[in-house]
Amino acid sequence: MEVVNVGLGERSYSIYIDKGLLLECGNRLKNIKTGRKIVVITNPLINKLYGDALKNSLTGAGFNVNFVEIPDGEEYKTIKTAAGIYDRLIDIKMERESPLIAFGGGVIGDIAGFVAATYLRGVPYIQIPTTLLAQVDSSIGGKTAVNHPRGKNLIGAFYQPKAVFIDIDTLKTLPKEEILCGVAEIIKYGIIKDEGFFEYLEGNIKRLINLDEDILIYSIKRACEIKAYVVAKDERESGLRTILNFGHTIGHAIESLTDYKRYRHGEAVAIGMVYAVKMSLESGLCSNKDYERVVNLIKNAGLPAVIADLDVSNIINSLSLDKKVKEEKIRFILMRKIGSVEIRSDIAQGLIKKVLIN
Ligand SMILES: NC(=O)c1ccc[n+]([C@@H]2O[C@H](COP(=O)([O-])OP(=O)(O)OC[C@H]3O[C@@H](n4cnc5c(N)ncnc54)[C@H](O)[C@@H]3O)[C@@H](O)[C@H]2O)c1
Incomplete structure (x- = not known):
């Protein structure tokens, strides 16, 4: 145990x-x-x-x-x-x-x-x-x-x-699609806090999805440890806990624009994480290598990585209504490198549009 x-x-x-x-x-x-x-x-x-x-x-x-x-x-x-x-x-x-x-x-x-x-x-x-x-x-x-x-x-x-x-x-x-939603959140913990764990997931993603017991127990434990660490530092989300929302800013916009019907939460978060790393790359924050590692792991897990047919201005409007907006600025969690992220409220609308369109 x-x-x-x-x-x-x-x-x-x-x-x-x-x-x-x-x-x-x-x-x-x-x-x-x-x-x-x-x-x-x-x-x-x-x-x-x-x-x-x-x-x-x-x-x-x-x-x-x-x-x-x-x-x-x-x-x-x-x-x-x-x-x-x-x-x-x-x-x-x-x-x-x-x-x-x-x-x-x-x-x-x-x-x-x-x-x-x-x-x-x-x-x-x-x-x-x-x-x-x-x-x-x-x-x-x-x-x-x-x-x-x-x-x-x-x-x-x-x-x-x-x-x-x-x-x-x-x-x-539990149906496979629901397993994948949990896997998206597990990948998130590697990105925000632990490169070693991310690397472990790169090597074991298929076995995790197939519920290999040892891989599953280790992955759940590591995810819980990271969440417990963050919650203990900032129980009421006045600072650090916000990093748990990595991928959720655009993820929530996608969920709400599709009436919570087209994507499960974890699927929307997976797409949101891809856009978050794209934004990190475009702002010169992370390397191309780390960007590709994240996208590849999400794809290898069988999670969706893009949205094809959503109106960009609708996404931006929806972002402005989200709880993650503080003093009218949209807050994004961007990746410096795998295992390290930062909270940013200064992303220009032009960059958000560029990332969403490409
Ligand atoms: N409180 C938080 O910090 C927090 C964080 C993330 C998400 N959430 C909330 O969690 C909810 C989503 O949770 P979820 O993804 O677990 O969805 P869910 O609770 O709707 O469960 C998904 C489906 O799986 C079924 N199910 C559950 N366990 C099963 C099992 N062992 N075998 C077969 N079927 C099973 C459920 O009956 C349901 O139909 C959302 O409401 C979201 O807002 C809360």
């Missing part, structure tokens, strides 16, 4: 990574000071695939367990769905020390975390992420949210979990 610590003083917690961990969750949870009554928030698909395994593990360890299902899909990450969960928690008489478990992908993690942050002014919660993207990204760091009709993740709170349990066995049922 690999363990990564997220060092946040009295809000510190551990990320446990292993195969078969679902069966161990109950016993491990006993070591975390919480109530005996637990609510697992999940969706029908995850519940069908893995609900019994988790339930047996928790009841076997003496917990009193209830499952609350919400429908599957980003369109249900809403305040209305959260309100339905509050109703169930009140019915079940969940108390302030009673923990919630977020059991699913990033959608479940975000909404369950938001409910945990707000129900009774905050109850403990545990993340058991079941997508690769959630395992390397959304389950760590305490960003919780629901969407508003006028924008994604507009309503939320920073609220850290008490623990994260990552069972790589759950990835065996």
Whole structure:
């Protein structure tokens, strides 16, 4: 078992990574000071695939367990769905020390975390992420949210979990395209913080995608370590944490212009990373060699690298509406070299256009 610590003083917690961990969750949870009554928030698909395994593990360890299902899909990450969960928690008489478990992908993690942050002014919660993207990204760091009709993740709170349990066995049922979305985020960590890890990914990308256990565990662990390091330095994204948005500036614009239907989040981030390195190259910040290494790794992973038919002015308009805009300047994360990035708000519109057109 690999363990990564997220060092946040009295809000510190551990990320446990292993195969078969679902069966161990109950016993491990006993070591975390919480109530005996637990609510697992999940969706029908995850519940069908893995609900019994988790339930047996928790009841076997003496917990009193209830499952609350919400429908599957980003369109249900809403305040209305959260309100339905509050109703169930009140019915079940969940108390302030009673923990919630977020059991699913990033959608479940975000909404369950938001409910945990707000129900009774905050109850403990545990993340058991079941997508690769959630395992390397959304389950760590305490960003919780629901969407508003006028924008994604507009309503939320920073609220850290008490623990994260990552069972790589759950990835065996995850569709290939969803695996790739997690791989895009894993590549991102190499680019922003660790050239050695990037090089490791260059040599092992196919085996990672095919879920080779050793490669997968190492890659998840390294990704979690980098995210934990950044979050511990800047929990509320007032500085360093912004680098985790590498590739997300243009990625989000692409997602919103295509109504979140044409690209999955990780695919849009992959395209966004290619444009970010292109911008870095065009601004004279990174070498051509490093630019090519990033593009090649993204392509070798089978991720999309270009958008062909989007209107450049629409992308620029959409960029201006994004949360990453500060004092009316669009913030980009650019690459100096693989393993090192910087936050820039001074990119001329002409350069943005040039990069998007070519
Ligand atoms: N809080 C953060 O820091 C953060 C970071 C990145 C993304 N996010 C959020 O995460 C969400 C995206 O998360 P996601 O990519 O995990 O998508 P998701 O939660 O929608 O899951 C994708 C699909 O995979 C299914 N699934 C999940 N686990 C499975 C498994 N083991 N086997 C088979 N199917 C499985 C889900 O039911 C769903 O249909 C977005 O809402 C995004 O805003 C949050």
